[in-house]
Amino acid sequence: MTDDTGDPAAGDDDSAVEAEPVSDDSTAPDDGPTDVPLDRFHEALEAEERPVATASEVARRLGTTQAAARDALADLVERGDVDRLDVESDPVVFYPSDWGALASRERVVAFPSRREIVVDRPTQFTRARLSQFAYLVDTTGTEPGTRGYLYRIRQEDVWAAPFEDADALIASLRAVLPRRADHLEEWIRDQWRRAHRFRLYTHEDGYVVLEAANESLLGNVAESHLEDGQLRAPISETEAWVNEDAVAGVKRALYDAGYPVEDDRDLETGDPVAIDLTTDLRDYQETWVETFLESRSGVYVGPPGSGKTVAAIATIAAVGGETLILVPSRELAEQWREELLAHSTVDPADVGLYHGGTKDVRPVTIATYQIAGMDRHRSLFDSREWGLICFDEAHHVTAPVYSRTAELQSKHRLGLSATPVRETGSEEEIYTLIGQPIGADWDALFEAGFVQEPEVEIRYVPWREELARNEYASADGRERRRLAAENPAKVAEVRYLLAAHRGKQALVFVEYLDHGEAIADAIGAPFISGETPHRDRAELFRRFREDDDDLDALVVSRVGDEGIDLPNAELAVVASGLGGSRRQGSQRAGRTMRPAGSALVYVLATRGTSEEEFAQRQMRHLARKGVRVRETNVAE
């Protein structure tokens, strides 16, 4: 799969700063060193951009005579570090005995004026560093170890960078870049300054104060961007008393003006609730929780299955106050309850569910966004002293819930999302109303084996029936899209794939009901759609999860898409539904991104239709995350 952002290295930006191919060429050619360290030989190869080099190439790159290079190479060969290859009629070439060493060397190229950094074969250390102050735009290349990574530093990345001060951030930047980039450093310092110009804190008399770094900021910036009534009265030249109801509005307005506000208010912890974690956190989960506790708000961003729910339970235990958890569906509410009981000591009697089926408010209450957004259920928010509000699948927060969240600024706020905040389209709301993203590098999670990296294959399915093909050709618009989605040849393809992976737990996703029924009939599996009663859905998901039950395939319409925890799914076939968003694409793949079992995702697209492009676009999103994507043409 190819990328679509282009390769900046091929661009015409003459401001590129690149690592010197060969470090020491300060001396004119002389007899040179006969003792060439292996590193220098690697550098020569890199400069040649070839895996092998002749003695004269090495001499040129090292600035020595050919004779000296030949001697040095002979030494390296003797030591076993380098091998030589005699090719008839060609000069002898040399290559490192340890090819792996060559493949793992990273190269960093910076484009300071674009604030972009490209890294070839980055080490985990470099990636971890970069992920603190830059965001990964794209990865190119499909084989691990040969990937190029494109990072960009945006203002919000600097604002949210987890450093004590700008110097620490700059030190980290310098550790990654091959050379100083003064202009970029200056820009970063400026952004850092902006993010530390305004602060909210709680006055000892209990009210909220907005503090500006100087008098003119409070006068010019705050007053020109804030609405009447948001500030009650000045209390000094640099401080003003903030109307309690206007906290969210003030944060949002200043964020929009380019001045994110530091929020140091005392937050409510709520009435205490006895809950301890019983599962050991992984290192990265511990970091998430610590970062959250420092800022008392934030959004855990990690791939499906990376342990966000467990980290959230740890957070609930750490805050120790009554908690309201908001989720997108009833199924997820039930699942949350089970996870809470599985990973903590919470008393089952302290956990309540609040949704269309039951309305039970307890010290830890799990409610759906739908109910929480309804006016007549407003009381949910103030019926108890909540200390923490947790927003699961935070990209799903609805407008009415957001407006209520604005009123909940005095509580700890935690969001969970598998979709990077920047792609949700509600970045400002999430940032200002919930908190800043607290993230992990996806690749690092895959590499550490915490999340199984799925293998994705797009299969282009032909039309096998003349009738269907003709119907498609004469249709238009939505109808055309539906016909491509329902290509009858896909039914046989699903059957073939399931037979090819007999014994694996399989999920088949569909968009249209008729199509779902046809596939369910063909493979003899139940079909879960919006029409399936909640009780039956829950029962089928439970049976699918049970090891000893014989239910090993489910056909699922859109309802099955979000966050349903089916850890044992080993195979996913996306039979239709390609018109959806990228998010949907990654969520479907995510259903199989689980720690256990091999993970395979097949995406079916009817050949010669717009489905081809949809499939490619959706999967490109995953490819950017470093997931391998293959393409196959199914025979006519």
Ligand SMILES: Nc1ncnc2c1ncn2[C@@H]1O[C@H](COP(=O)(O)OP(=O)(O)OP(=O)(O)O)[C@@H](O)[C@H]1O
């Ligand atoms: N620290 C841990 N130790 C052992 N198992 C863990 C740990 N953290 C998570 N898990 C297990 O990994 C699986 C996925 O975890 P979890 O449900 O928290 O992920 P998630 O990121 O919330 O997923 P989703 O985005 O799909 O909701 C679960 O089966 C969970 O029990």
